[in-house]
Amino acid sequence: MPWQQNQKYGSFKKLLIPTFELEREAGVLREELTALRERSEKESIHQAEICFSFLRIFLTSRLGRRAYLRTGKPLPPLQPLLPFLEEVRFFGMPDTVRGALFHWLKDNWKLQLIYHHPSGKEMLEAQSEGIRLLTIDWEAALSGQLVEGKRDAFEHLLHDLAHAYMFFRLDYDYEGQVKFFQRLYEVYEQYSPFLESNLSFREKFEYCISDMNSHPAHLESYWRAICKESNVPLYL
Structure with a gap:
C-alpha cells in the first residue's frame, strides 16, 4: 500500500492524499468523472486520451497549477494532445508516465485499456502477445475506494502506465x-x-x-x- 504507519511512500507519494479523504474527493470529482466515462463509451476516442483525461482530473484537483513542472514557457494548448505531451512534464511522478502516454498515442506501443482487474494469467497472456494491459476502475474512482485494497484509482493507473513503460523501454x-x-x-x-x-x-x-x-x-x-x-x- 502507498500508506504505511501514516507515512506516504512510493514513486507517486507526492500525489497521494490520505485514504480518509478519498470519498470526499470522489464526491467533488463525480460529475467530471461520470462525463468522461460516458464520453468514452459513446465516442471514438483514443484510449491514451481517455487515460490522460482521467489523470488530468485528479492532477488538477490535487495540485491545481502545480500539476505541470515550470519550464519558463506558457503551457501549450491541451489539444492536439500529442504536442502537449511532447512538451510538458508532470509534477510528482517519474517521466515514464508521460512517456507511456506519448508512445501509446503515437501507436508505437501496444497498450490496451480495460475496465476490470486482469488476473495474473490474463496479464501473462497479453504480455505473451506483446501487449500490456492498463486499468481504469471507474467504480473505485467514483466511490473513493481503494483498488484491491492498495491504491486509489488515480495512483493505480499511474502505476500501470509506469509498468507499461518498463515493458517497452529499449534497454x-x-x-x-x-x-x-x-x-x-x-x-x-x-x-x-x-x-x-x-x-x-x-x-x-x-x-x-x-x-x-x-x-x-x-x-x-x-x-x-x-x-x-x-x-x-x-x-x-
Missing part, C-alpha cells in the same frame, strides 16, 4: 520479455498444482507474470530462484 529488451512470457504461458497449466498448494510460491509467481517488467535476464533469474526456493520444477 529492457521488449522482444526478450515477450519471448519469456510466451514460454511461461505455454507451461502455465503445469504449475497449477503448485499454485493451489503453495501460497508463497503463488504470490511470487503472480508478481513475476503480471507486475515484474524487467530485462529478460532478470526475469529468468527471478523465475529460477522462486522455483528453487519452493522446490518447484523448472518447466521452461
